[in-house]
Amino acid sequence: MDRYIRQSVFPGIGKDGQEKLRAAHVVILGCGALGCSSSMALARAGVGRLTLVDRDFPELHNLNRQILFDESDVAARLPKAVAAAKRLCGINSEIRLDPIVADVNPGNILSIIEGADVVVDGTDNLETRYLLNDAAAKLKIPWVYGGAIAASGMWMSFLPGKGPCFRCLFPYRPGAGVGQTCETAGVIGGLPMAVGGMQAVETLRILVGEPSVGGRLVSLDGWRGTAAQMDVAQVRSKDCPTCRGEYEFLDGKHGNRAALLLCGNTVQISEPGARPVALDELAARLATAGEVEANEFLVRFVPEEGIEIVIFADGRTLVCGTSDLARARSLHARFVGA
Numbered sequence: 358m359d360r361y362i363r364q365s366v367f368p369g370i371g372k373d374g375q376e377k378l379r380a381a382h383v384v385i386l387g388c389g390a391l392g393c394s395s396s397m398a399l400a401r402a403g404v405g406r407l408t409l410v411d412r413d414f415p416e417l418h419n420l421n422r423q424i425l426f427d428e429s430d431v432a433a434r435l436p437k438a439v440a441a442a443k444r445l446c447g448i449n450s451e452i453r454l455d456p457i458v459a460d461v462n463p464g465n466i467l468s469i470i471e472g473a474d475v476v477v478d479g480t481d482n483l484e485t486r487y488l489l490n491d492a493a494a495k496l497k498i499p500w501v502y503g504g505a506i507a508a509s510g511m512w513m514s515f516l517p518g519k520g521p522c523f524r525c526l527f528p529y530r531p532g533a534g535v536g537q538t539c540e541t542a543g544v545i546g547g548l549p550m551a552v553g554g555m556q557a558v559e560t561l562r563i564l565v566g567e568p569s570v571g572g573r574l575v576s577l578d579g580w581r582g583t584a585a586q587m588d589v590a591q592v593r594s595k596d597c598p599t600c601r602g603e604y605e606f607l608d609g610k611h612g613n614r615a616a617l618l619l620c621g622n623t624v625q626i627s628e629p630g631a632r633p634v635a636l637d638e639l640a641a642r643l644a645t646a647g648e649v650e651a652n653e654f655l656v657r658f659v660p661e662e663g664i665e666i667v668i669f670a671d672g673r674t675l676v677c678g679t680s681d682l683a684r685a686r687s688l689h690a691r692f693v694g695a
């Protein structure tokens with residue numbers, strides 16, 4: 358019995374398309390809600406090789422949406438990339454699964470995505486998306502953007518040399534990412550499942566060579582039950598550095614938040630040139646996610662026992678209670694936004 362018969366019978370894929378999927382290599386950057394949903398759909402679809410990249414461990418509050426993990430993974434403190442590969446192997450043992458436990462940065466992204474046919478964006482911060490945008494443009498690899506927060510989400514495919522890139526649509530401003538995150542705005546579990554599912558469908562469309570792919574940004578308001586699409590095929594910006602071949606994020610010129618271990622158990626995260634932080638707004642957002650104290654100089658936030666995050670008005674942040682740079686960057690991305 359052909360396990361893929363229900364999709365090879367679909368004319369958009371067919372037997373030839375299924376063969377293309379079997380020969381394909383997809384990198385999933387981030388195994389949070391979007392990465393879980395997209396990689397599960399791709400594994401079930403028979404994409405021959407999946408590389409799963411993540412720096413974190415599953416936590417109990419991830420389980421409302423990160424569908425590859427369960428309570429035993431939380432208890433075992435398995436890295437998300439490893440736990441995801443284990444689960445996917447049980448779903449489809451015919452495909453190759455390569456977990457990579459790493460914090461994606463300008464120094465490693467090219468080697469992680471090189472040779473991939475498509476990269477799926479499962480990242481939790483803007484800085485890494487701009488970095489992926491640069492790396493994918495440089496290596497001419499298509500990638501599928503996805504974002505989900507609260508009850509809304511978006512997705513779009515970016516193809517090398519065709520239409521706009523991510524930075525054309527969302528021009529970069531230093532410090533612009535300090536904003537809502539899933540930790541402060543919440544996220545309804547079904548929403549990232551829908552967005553991740555559509556990222557997987559977009560990936561299949563790219564892999565089988567569907568000509569209509571790209572050029573459209575789709576957004577979903579899950580709470581109201583509405584969807585909208587924007588034709589952005591002509592929105593390529595003349596001012597976009599990435600499209601000119603200037604890969605500033607890859608070269609570490611922008612958004613390169615430096616994480617520095619201070620004495621003891623404290624990591625400092627800073628971004629030179631970042632705009633001042635509106636501390637009162639930040640404090641109000643963080644109040645939904647934990648204990649907050651604020652004054653005119655700083656916001657002090659306790660996301661969990663033993664961890665304290667202090668954000669100063671110039672954007673400099675101290676993460677106290679860990680000496681692990683990747684974990685500190687992760688906490689910063691989750692709560693302060695990036």
Ligand SMILES: [Zn+2]
Nearest residue numbers: 522525597600
């Ligand atoms: Zn561009």
